[in-house]
Amino acid sequence: MDVVLFSDISPHQIWIRTIGVYRLASICRKAGLSTKVLYGLTDYPPEIQRKILERYVNKDTKLVALSTTFMVARARYSGTSSLRNKYAQELLDLIKEKKEQFPHIPFVAGGGNSNDEIFSFFDHVALGYGDQLITKFATDIHSLKKFRRVVDGRNIYISDNTFNNDYSTEYHETDVIHRNETMTIEVSRGCKFKCKFCSFPLNGRKANEYIKPGAILKKEFIDNYERFGIQNYILADDTFNEDAEKLEYFLGIVENLPFKIQYTGYFRLDLLDKQRAYWKRLLDSGLRGAFFGIETLNDKSAQVIGKGFGRENTLKTLYDLREIWGDEVNTAAGFIVGLPYDTKEEFQKWADIVRAPGFPVHCKSFEPLSINKKSDISPWQSEFQMDSEKWGYKLFEKREGKYYWESPDWNYAEAAVVAEKTVQEIAEHGGQNFGSFKVQMLMGLGLSYKEAFSLIPGDKASIERINEVVSSRIKANLDRELALLERPAQVKS
Structure with missing residues (x-):
């Protein structure tokens, strides 16, 4: 070979x-x-x-x-x-x-x-x-x-x-693709935003750059369906709903396919608030999961990192989405522990809102802030990484080449413990489903959306069911x- x-x-x-x-x-x-x-x-x-x-x-x-x-x-x-x-x-x-x-x-x-x-x-x-x-x-x-x-x-x-020059991804019979498994697909590449903590390549690119031509995207959907029966997708785009023009382009393709697809992607909530005219169309087109990187409900902290939508606007949009999407779209939200101005006291105040029963997101995840050491090699570095001390972080090497941080309010180890504990508390009070991407993956292992959505993290029967289908695959x-x-x-x- x-x-x-x-x-x-x-x-x-x-x-x-x-x-x-x-x-x-x-x-x-x-x-x-x-x-x-x-x-x-x-x-x-x-x-x-x-x-x-x-x-x-x-x-x-x-x-x-x-x-x-x-x-x-x-x-x-x-x-x-x-x-x-x-x-x-x-x-x-x-x-x-x-x-x-x-x-x-x-x-x-x-x-x-x-x-x-x-x-x-x-x-x-x-x-x-x-x-x-x-x-x-x-x-x-x-x-x-x-x-x-x-x-x-x-x-x-x-x-x-x-x-x-050729944007398409074509699969070969030796790739052992399974019937209607969940596939990952690119609609575009990069992100036009530059959040302070993010170091992905092509951050800050221009709008509508690196978008796959519609004819190629349509051909990929059709080829995958005709050859492998694929109808389940995870969209790899860093920000799927970066503007209305892109949504119109995507929906114009999937709404006219001779079959239905089901898909999950990364959404930016402040943009989705302005795209309310698309909420029902997204649902009808096969949207089954949406992940929101909300990061914090502390307005000052959110503004610093580049997500200044505000707590009240965030909550209102989430509740409004729940009215339209209900449980037909599995929503997930990611939060970060240890951001600037998020003192331990401030964090607990807004985390109580997320922990409360009825918070309108199906899966809530918390992770400690991650900052790598400034690199002399990689051109893709976050603003926190480029000048950590400016943002109040001191980096030190702990083990295995990994860099950890401390700030006036937190250190990495404390943030990691609090993140894990917060997720456990949410699960213990029955307020947690599996995240949107995991549900989409389970659909590619033979489960219906309804069954995949019904599985509960930590539940013995749910874990046994997941192990069964994973082992089979x-x-x-x-x-x-x-x-x-x-x-x-x-x-x-």
Whole structure:
């Protein structure tokens, strides 16, 4: 096989095929490179992993690349499944063994955790979107000099983030796509906003930049349906509803498909308030989940980070949405512990509103503020990261290369404890459903929206049901991968 790409399932999710590695595989295949995606191999025991790697990685392989974003070196259980990432370290050991066996092959680590020490045996690291880099890694790595920097003996390649000329992602039969599984799809790339804590690539881009042409998006929906029966989607866009023009463009496509889709995405609540004319259309078009990054109900803190909608407006819009969407759209809201001006006292005041019975969001999540050390390499850094002291944070290294912070009111450890405790308190009072993305994932494992929505975090019967369908999918995936091994090896895919 010319190109072998590894990716994995988040230990905090249920089961979902993320799009990044398949986007790169699609580009490679269109360039004439036979390509195999090995997805979720950490679910398989080492003897199976070895058998699969022996088939696809050999002396003629031109590139081995691994997405580190959801890869971990130890088991991490999400509370909904004890099946995630069982054999991550074993897989990494096998990849390292192959690297030593075939030193002429470029082994490239990409994704959000590329600089983690557990991936230090990779000589090449790709940062940012890989569209423009992936085929060159396989065919002419020396041509990537303009993207390369050498840091501590490793080659770091920084992407310019442009889309490949062909925006589409096409799946191959060897990708072992299951009937009507939940797929991830890009409508656009990047975000026109720049929240102070966010370091995603393409933050602050212009409106209507990096949007997929409508004809290509429509073709992807139709091809996925005709080939695999796919009707369930998670939209990968950082801000799906960034303006009314984009909503009109998207709805104009999905409302005219010869089949119905069901989808979940990231929404910005202040924009949705101005887009009330679309609320019913979104519901009728198949919207089943909406995630809102509200972050805080402290108005001063919200203004500082770039989300100045205000507490009263936020609550009114959430209640109004509940009137229109009811339980037909699973809503989720994310909050951050430790933001500027959110003292412990202020946090508890507004957190009481979220904890209260009847708060009009189905799933409430809390996370501690995360700030990375300012980087001399990456061009994508949050404003908090670029000048943490300006915002009242002192960073210090604690362990495993991870940076933690302290402020006059909090430190990272305290914020993490409070975040976890707050979620537990909400669940104990019966005010918590699974989040919109997890419900959409469960729909791709054979559950109806109604059944997936009815499952409760921490409930024994719900966890057993989730483990049942996840185990079934893992087994089905493995059976199909093993069946592929029985086929004669092919030079091109």
